[in-house]
Amino acid sequence: MAKRVLGVGAHPDDLEWYAGATLARLAREGAEITLVICTDGGKGSYAANTDTRQLATQRAVEQRAAANALGAQETVFLGYADGELEANAELKKRLTELYRTYRPELLLAFDPWKRYELHPDHIAAGRAALDARLAAKMPLYYPDWRDRHIDAWAICELWLFNADEPNHWVDVSATLEAQQRALALHRSQTTVWDNAARAWIETTARENGQRIGVQFAEAFRRIVIEGALVVAEGTKL
Ligand SMILES: [Zn+2]
8 A cells, every 4th residue: 555645636625526535545544645736726716706815815724624634644735826727847846846755656636638627727737747757756857956855756656536537446435424524624615516516426436336346436547657667457466
């Protein structure tokens, strides 16, 4: 089992929404979990008179509480403007530094190849998260960091959530409830997702559970990298 896990989300509540029950399970099994939230979530309201800055501040508080509920150790906010995230050199460099610092064995990120994904921040966060993985393991990226003793780090396992073609299901029967509790802590989002949305999460988890014969599951695209090789789907590890 991975000892150190890092999740990259675009907005506060993404990681809870798409992978919250899995993160809660990993935490219960003893993993050290770091959440990285790329944007400030400042546009996450349908009320036109919302103060964006105030909302962003509130959402950071909510995110910390939700991370706590999942059992995550730390939350890192990158603070980019909601809705304007780009998988640019700066974002990739910041993520690379985080990977090399926290040294996760398992990375959870958006699947940037998800067809018909309508939120550009989700695509950008996934793209940057995966590109930074490559930069993190290749020592010739950011050679100036050598003086700061930030050594290269290879993340060997990826679980992409919101996956276009899932190939890995995690039994979350014991932690779906923790996910729902964490989601409820994002109080500013109750107009965005409501009881119907929660019911949708449960229905989806039940359908995913049927794939592997358990009550509830979350679905991922799992990619394992061994040395320079990407292990083909279906290979026994
Ligand atoms: Zn989102």
